Amino acid sequence: MTQRRAVPRTDESRLADHAEIDRLADDLVPALVAKLAASGLGELEVREGDWHVRLRMPRGDVTASPAPARRAGAPVRQGTSGPGTAAPARASATGGPGPASPGSPAAGERTWDASPTAGGIRAPIAAPHRVPDEHVPRPRAAATSPAVGIYRPRDGIAVGSRVRAGDRLGVVDVLGVPHDVLAPAGGIVGGSYAEAGEGVEYGQELVRIELAGEASVTEPTA
Amino acid sequence: MTVSRVLIANRGEIAVRILRACRAMGIGAVVAYSEADRESLAAQLADEAICIGPADARRSYLAAASVISAALVTGCDAIHPGYGFLSEDADFAEAVRAHGLAFVGPPPAVLERFASKEGTRRLLASHGLPTIPGSEGAIRDESHALAEAARIGYPVVVKPSAGGGGKGMRTVRTPRELEGALPVCRSEARAAFGDDALYLERFLPENRHVEVQVAVDAHGNGIHLGDRDCSLQRRHQKVLEEGPTPALPPDRREELRTRALAAIVAAGYENVGTLEFLVDPDGAFYFIEINCRVQVEHPVTEMLTGVDIVETQLRIAAGEPLRVRQEDVRIRGHAIEMRINAEDPAHEFRPQTGTVERYLAPGGPWVRMDSHLYAGYEIPPYYDSLLGKLVVWGEDRDVAIARGRAALDDLVLDGVTTNRDFHRAVLDSEPFRTGAVTTTMLDRVGAAAFLRSPRGT
Numbered sequence: 001m002t003q004r005r006a007v008p009r010t011d012e013s014r015l016a017d018h019a020e021i022d023r024l025a026d027d028l029v030p031a032l033v034a035k036l037a038a039s040g041l042g043e044l045e046v047r048e049g050d051w052h053v054r055l056r057m058p059r060g061d062v063t064a065s066p067a068p069a070r071r072a073g074a075p076v077r078q079g080t081s082g083p084g085t086a087a088p089a090r091a092s093a094t095g096g097p098g099p100a101s102p103g104s105p106a107a108g109e110r111t112w113d114a115s116p117t118a119g120g121i122r123a124p125i126a127a128p129h130r131v132p133d134e135h136v137p138r139p140r141a142a143a144t145s146p147a148v149g150i151y152r153p154r155d156g157i158a159v160g161s162r163v164r165a166g167d168r169l170g171v172v173d174v175l176g177v178p179h180d181v182l183a184p185a186g187g188i189v190g191g192s193y194a195e196a197g198e199g200v201e202y203g204q205e206l207v208r209i210e211l212a213g214e215a216s217v218t219e220p221t222a
Numbered sequence: 223m224t225v226s227r228v229l230i231a232n233r234g235e236i237a238v239r240i241l242r243a244c245r246a247m248g249i250g251a252v253v254a255y256s257e258a259d260r261e262s263l264a265a266q267l268a269d270e271a272i273c274i275g276p277a278d279a280r281r282s283y284l285a286a287a288s289v290i291s292a293a294l295v296t297g298c299d300a301i302h303p304g305y306g307f308l309s310e311d312a313d314f315a316e317a318v319r320a321h322g323l324a325f326v327g328p329p330p331a332v333l334e335r336f337a338s339k340e341g342t343r344r345l346l347a348s349h350g351l352p353t354i355p356g357s358e359g360a361i362r363d364e365s366h367a368l369a370e371a372a373r374i375g376y377p378v379v380v381k382p383s384a385g386g387g388g389k390g391m392r393t394v395r396t397p398r399e400l401e402g403a404l405p406v407c408r409s410e411a412r413a414a415f416g417d418d419a420l421y422l423e424r425f426l427p428e429n430r431h432v433e434v435q436v437a438v439d440a441h442g443n444g445i446h447l448g449d450r451d452c453s454l455q456r457r458h459q460k461v462l463e464e465g466p467t468p469a470l471p472p473d474r475r476e477e478l479r480t481r482a483l484a485a486i487v488a489a490g491y492e493n494v495g496t497l498e499f500l501v502d503p504d505g506a507f508y509f510i511e512i513n514c515r516v517q518v519e520h521p522v523t524e525m526l527t528g529v530d531i532v533e534t535q536l537r538i539a540a541g542e543p544l545r546v547r548q549e550d551v552r553i554r555g556h557a558i559e560m561r562i563n564a565e566d567p568a569h570e571f572r573p574q575t576g577t578v579e580r581y582l583a584p585g586g587p588w589v590r591m592d593s594h595l596y597a598g599y600e601i602p603p604y605y606d607s608l609l610g611k612l613v614v615w616g617e618d619r620d621v622a623i624a625r626g627r628a629a630l631d632d633l634v635l636d637g638v639t640t641n642r643d644f645h646r647a648v649l650d651s652e653p654f655r656t657g658a659v660t661t662t663m664l665d666r667v668g669a670a671a672f673l674r675s676p677r678g679t
Contacts, residue, residue: 149291174288201292201295202274202282
């Protein structure tokens with residue numbers, strides 16, 4: 001029999017992934033839609049870790065329905081359907097994708113993320129979404145872990161640091177081999193989702209970045 | 223080595239199977255999954271689950287460093303590789319050990335010793351097992367191959383030294399065919415196993431595939447757990463397995479089992495393994511290869527003996543002596559396993575994907591379904607097509623067949639096309655009922671002939 005260690009990756013990690021999808025649908029995509037509408041550009045693409053979100057402006061329609069966001073390599077995964085996992089994150093348009101959303105089960109408790117009732121009917125990730133102009137949420141991105149290993153943030157990277165796209169924010173150490181954690185976009189470091197020395201999984205969000213640009217100079221709503 | 227918390231570095235039904243063994247033994251289990259398996263049953267049932275990489279197996283289930291890193295990050299002290307992927311990779315097993323973890327399988331040196339099929343054949347021949355006449359060592363070049371083939375006699379089978387499952391394998395009837403096959407087999411072997419060494423064997427046209435399950439602990443105690451017959455194959459892929467083999471009378475079966483065990487213990491094997499043999503129409507058997515891992519068809523043996531093979535693997539990896547002596551092993555009745563695959567038997571067994579709309583496993587006495595399915599599960603397109611294994615037991619072969627037929631009808635599985643109808647047709651077919659199936663029969667007569675058989679559905 002084993003003493004169960006307090007380990008970093010539990011159900012929370014899965015919830016965090018669900019939250020990430022919710023965040024893309026509720027936070028980033030509407031913000032990008034607003035940006036696209038204001039810019040007069042025909043197409044806009046954002047890359048963030050493994051995610052690509054590409055928006056294309058249909059001619060003559062301002063409230064475009066954005067293309068579904070997809071995680072590279074997992075096209076089957078269209079959305080999240082977890083009862084008790086999706087709802088709390090969706091409720092707040094500007095709240096960060098905190099790993100412990102209300103209603104999240106305790107570590108070790110099993111969650112039937114794809115229960116028979118929910119699993120069959122999956123909402124597309126980015127359903128047509130009307131964004132009132134006065135409520136443009138602040139766009140943000142997250143640097144994600146390139147591998148499973150131990151997270152070591154770079155010295156000098158802290159909340160408020162200004163970073164450019166491609167900047168190294170730290171490494172994830174895989175059996176002694178460092179893998180770079182890169183900023184997916186330029187902006188201001190808004191927070192960290194993992195501690196130095198913490199074990200992290202592939203694709204896990206590590207650093208939150210408030211995106212640079214017009215949207216980020218508006219009054220923070222959070 | 224202690225084994226108190228196991229990282230399961232595999233997916234699908236075998237990940238669930240290993241997880242259940244850990245649960246029953248009261249040890250912790252962490253499931254390592256790729257992004258495509260985030261919603262998998264194993265990941266959801268596990269004490270903990272950790273994403274090790276993207277859907278591409280080379281960057282997840284085959285990425286040795288990621289798997290070991292995941293075990294360290296989650297506080298595991300052992301890694302169970304399941305079957306396929308890294309399960310027989312000696313370098314991986316060595317790296318696992320170097321990081322202070324137990325590898326649930328043979329020690330690296332043992333995997334190394336049995337890594338080459340050609341070398342294993344010679345090793346076990348030296349310990350008294352008959353082998354098929356074949357090339358002396360690996361094929362060096364074309365002229366060497368032609369000379370060896372002429373000596374062995376056509377037709378010959380070209381086989382990769384490193385692998386199994388029919389990849390890189392060709393039967394050739396003439397020198398010209400051999401010349402054409404060599405580069406194809408080499409490139410297939412390189413792609414599938416990272417090793418393009420080939421050897422030749424005489425082709426035996428009408429044979430049965432019979433294998434012996436063994437378990438050897440770290441103290442040199444070995445037992446066999448009977449045999450299985452996997453003659454029903456499609457393009458070298460097993461479709462249905464049963465035990466004991468209907469191809470041999472009891473005394474010959476016993477001889478096969480005891481000789482296999484004696485040879486493998488003498489050769490210094492450790493942990494659970496399977497020795498595969500071809501049995502010719504006269505009942506002569508020839509050793510072909512060893513599988514140094516748990517096999518897909520292990521439940522057949524579990525139904526026959528009551529010995530939990532995954533538990534046995536874990537205990538041997540922890541250094542424990544075997545709990546069962548040979549004289550305690552009782553092989554009772556007959557068991558049949560049907561591989562339920564997401565493939566369309568009416569269209570060349572084309573792989574299918576889709577979302578499982580309804581799923582209910584068959585039940586009742588002596589019926590077992592090992593599967594990772596649940597209603598709502600989306601079958602990822604990246605991996606093999608195995609959806610589950612329906613295993614039945616009966617006091618004799620006829621009873622097992624009848625029970626298998628009923629269990630196939632009991633299975634509720636909507637949303638994905640499977641080979642279920644094919645299994646029905648097989649169980650009803652004359653060749654299967656009379657125990658006359660050979661390894662090439664299905665490819666020769668075609669699945670359509672089975673599906674159209676007069677006793678078919």
